[in-house]
Amino acid sequence: MSETKPLLQSPSVDFDHRNFDWYVDKFIQSIVFIAGISAIIFIIGIFVFITIEGFGFLLEDFSFREFFLSPFWEPSDEDAPEYGILALVAGTASVTGLAMIVAIPFSLGAAIFIGEFATGKLRESLKVLVELLAAIPSVVWGFIGLSIMNPLIIDVFDVPVGLNVLNAGIILGLMAAPIMTSIAEDALKAVPDRYREAAEALGATRWQVIFKTVLPAAKNGLLGAVLLGVGRGFGETMAVLMATGHAVNIPGSVFDPVRALTATIAAELGETAVGSPHYQALFTIGIFLFIITFLINLTADLIVRGIRKG
Amino acid sequence: MFAESSLNVRNKRVQNLFRILFMMMTILLIIPVIIILGTLIAKGGSIISFDFLFTDPTNGMTAGGIFPALLGTIWIVAVALLASVPLGIAAAIYLNEYAGDNWFTRIIQLAIINLAGVPSIVHALFGVGAFVIFFGFGTSILAASLTLAIMTLPVVIVSTRESLRAVPQAFREACWNMGATRWQTIRRVVLPNAVSGILTGIILEVSRTTGETAPIMFTGAAFFLPFLPQSVFDQTMALSLHLFVVATQVPGVPDNLPFGVALVLIAMVLLMNSISIAFRMYLRGKKKW
Numbered sequence: 001m002s003e004t005k006p007l008l009q010s011p012s013v014d015f016d017h018r019n020f021d022w023y024v025d026k027f028i029q030s031i032v033f034i035a036g037i038s039a040i041i042f043i044i045g046i047f048v049f050i051t052i053e054g055f056g057f058l059l060e061d062f063s064f065r066e067f068f069l070s071p072f073w074e075p076s077d078e079d080a081p082e083y084g085i086l087a088l089v090a091g092t093a094s095v096t097g098l099a100m101i102v103a104i105p106f107s108l109g110a111a112i113f114i115g116e117f118a119t120g121k122l123r124e125s126l127k128v129l130v131e132l133l134a135a136i137p138s139v140v141w142g143f144i145g146l147s148i149m150n151p152l153i154i155d156v157f158d159v160p161v162g163l164n165v166l167n168a169g170i171i172l173g174l175m176a177a178p179i180m181t182s183i184a185e186d187a188l189k190a191v192p193d194r195y196r197e198a199a200e201a202l203g204a205t206r207w208q209v210i211f212k213t214v215l216p217a218a219k220n221g222l223l224g225a226v227l228l229g230v231g232r233g234f235g236e237t238m239a240v241l242m243a244t245g246h247a248v249n250i251p252g253s254v255f256d257p258v259r260a261l262t263a264t265i266a267a268e269l270g271e272t273a274v275g276s277p278h279y280q281a282l283f284t285i286g287i288f289l290f291i292i293t294f295l296i297n298l299t300a301d302l303i304v305r306g307i308r309k310g
Numbered sequence: 311m312f313a314e315s316s317l318n319v320r321n322k323r324v325q326n327l328f329r330i331l332f333m334m335m336t337i338l339l340i341i342p343v344i345i346i347l348g349t350l351i352a353k354g355g356s357i358i359s360f361d362f363l364f365t366d367p368t369n370g371m372t373a374g375g376i377f378p379a380l381l382g383t384i385w386i387v388a389v390a391l392l393a394s395v396p397l398g399i400a401a402a403i404y405l406n407e408y409a410g411d412n413w414f415t416r417i418i419q420l421a422i423i424n425l426a427g428v429p430s431i432v433h434a435l436f437g438v439g440a441f442v443i444f445f446g447f448g449t450s451i452l453a454a455s456l457t458l459a460i461m462t463l464p465v466v467i468v469s470t471r472e473s474l475r476a477v478p479q480a481f482r483e484a485c486w487n488m489g490a491t492r493w494q495t496i497r498r499v500v501l502p503n504a505v506s507g508i509l510t511g512i513i514l515e516v517s518r519t520t521g522e523t524a525p526i527m528f529t530g531a532a533f534f535l536p537f538l539p540q541s542v543f544d545q546t547m548a549l550s551l552h553l554f555v556v557a558t559q560v561p562g563v564p565d566n567l568p569f570g571v572a573l574v575l576i577a578m579v580l581l582m583n584s585i586s587i588a589f590r591m592y593l594r595g596k597k598k599w
Binding site for chain 2: 029031032039144208
């Protein structure tokens, strides 16, 4: 003991714990609190800043009817520019839809195989592989669509151009599948083992356990995985910019080129003057994208949390 | 007496059928990517050399190397990390060590999920509106990095929180009983026990930041610059955008050049992810509790 304190002190000193360490603790607590709420601040900030930039358009040139129902996106027309996003929405929807047709069966199938059938080393290595697949950057996927899928589609289907809904849909499906696989696998893992054991004790085969017990119990989590995949497809930018063909068009078949909402912003923002109606219209598309993905993520979260509580 | 009934035999057969079906699906998910990687290596491998990595692009970007883009990516990632790592770790500390299980914490979590789910191009619009115009950074490394930092913040928060959560509660209680404050406990006990897990998450974030393209297109990355960035207020080239540019914007690029750029980019990203995964597995094996 280097320092000895008197045994008896006045109570005011004895019970006052506000020493230097206490103040440090309070200081740190307020700092991490600010960091903790930063995510909320940023989400609000994103909404506020894109709304500010797009506000002029919303006030002056915006017509609900034209914006959502006109298939003509002709913002650089000198006389009568038109800002209809119907064709762009159709482009995004067709590509995302096809991507989900590709991704949902494969990712759920892979999740069931990895989570319920595979064991030991095989399971671990498949999980690692799926994680690595999810890490491939979207611009690389876009480049693959452009340089590998494009000639492949021209060859196989004998069409003049290979940059179309089919190309972007497959690319986007391959991109979304690993992420959906890992979320779906988490959902399967969240089903308690005692459910499986109870079913097995009744003499069910592994497939019966999966089909009759695990899948119904994991239903909401799997739905959440699919929704997050949809949100991801909806917001993907570089891959659809490079693989769709980028033509404003309501597609009649999977071989038609289309243009996506996200890709329109990416392609045109650099060419517009800050504050021009065209520039503001692009920000208005951004607001639309923000709201849609916000709703998708919110729904997915509510669905997944619903089962945890119930 | 215990001979398999016909029902059992049929059930077994159904099970095997589905097992094979799902295995095929898993394989079909992985095969295309392996083919794609093989093609990238076959077509781009020939151009990769020391010169390719460390010289400037020449001839209107149809020849030469990728050095400015490589250096620019390092700049952008480094500045983004400086912003997002301290903020993300602090946020995770708040969520795991201070926040209660209530509606307010739920809202924070929802905001984090949404921050990760907002399309990258919307983050780009935010970066233009906030950092380039409102804060007046112009199109610069700083604006691009801050945009990316906000976009990848959820990666740091989620992975840090996971590793904080893995520290047993008993460790904290033991420390509190010694009279330590909350922060002393966090600094001396919780963080040292979680630091390697946090590092794993940071490597993952580096990988995410390296590959992103859309958020930096209008905030700080340029198609081509004849000089290297001198400060965070300069524009820069970046590897991911460079791939987009040589693949779509420049006429007369020899075939193997974009493949080479793609190969370098994907190799960087996969290497960092592999390190992160290997590190995580090593830690899992070493854990004593």
